[in-house]
Amino acid sequence: xxxxxxxxxxxxxxxxxxxxxxxxxxxxxxxxxxxxxxxxxxxxxxxxxxxxxxxxxxxxxxxxxxxxxxxxxxxxxxxxxxxxxxxxxxxxxxxxxxxxxxxxxxxxxxxxxxxxxxxxxxxxxxxxxxxxxxxxxxxxxxxxxxxxxxxxxxxxxxxxxxxxxxxxxxxxxxxxxxxxxxxxxxxxxxxxxxxxxxxxxxxxxxxxxxxxxxxxx
Numbered sequence: 001x002x003x004x005x006x007x008x009x010x011x012x013x014x015x016x017x018x019x020x021x022x023x024x025x026x027x028x029x030x031x032x033x034x035x036x037x038x039x040x041x042x043x044x045x046x047x048x049x050x051x052x053x054x055x056x057x058x059x060x061x062x063x064x065x066x067x068x069x070x071x072x073x074x075x076x077x078x079x080x081x082x083x084x085x086x087x088x089x090x091x092x093x094x095x096x097x098x099x100x101x102x103x104x105x106x107x108x109x110x111x112x113x114x115x116x117x118x119x120x121x122x123x124x125x126x127x128x129x130x131x132x133x134x135x136x137x138x139x140x141x142x143x144x145x146x147x148x149x150x151x152x153x154x155x156x157x158x159x160x161x162x163x164x165x166x167x168x169x170x171x172x173x174x175x176x177x178x179x180x181x182x183x184x185x186x187x188x189x190x191x192x193x194x195x196x197x198x199x200x201x202x203x204x205x206x207x208x209x210x211x212x213x214x215x216x217x
Contacts, residue, residue: 031179041070074105113136115137129169134162138157151183153182180195
């Protein structure tokens, strides 16, 4: 097993430390707050990059694509996506999340509760393993508008539940984490976003992510 495969094992947390961050809720990406409609429902697509910042994260690179809808109903928004972890065998990850607004849908400050699921399969010593993660968070978001762009900073503490199964392994662990980020969207719908994620598992796990998005009103 070379150092990149070892990094995947560290990131996935074999040895009873199974936990890692994600987007939509993909493995090896920061957990992003599900976007809110802020009174104007829209669909969006986003390209993502995620990278581990310390040894616990595995220091792997990941690339993904997500689609979503804000204001699917008056208070509910959803995100679905998939990604590739740049390991020896290039593992794939898929996931989704749902956010429910607590405050008035058209308020410029939003508090929402969200939950998601993320999936990844991989091989460890020729043994197929499956890992699922269930992040549950509370996100606080603020909409700041100007003539040329909209800026939305956000912060989200969460509970991260992770299960690992396959062969003789069957383990579930719950840990606390938090993420924060900002998105900037121009009036034409194009924008960029970034996020930083920390997970307090057996060893602290840091992940950073950036991406580009496009909103369709």
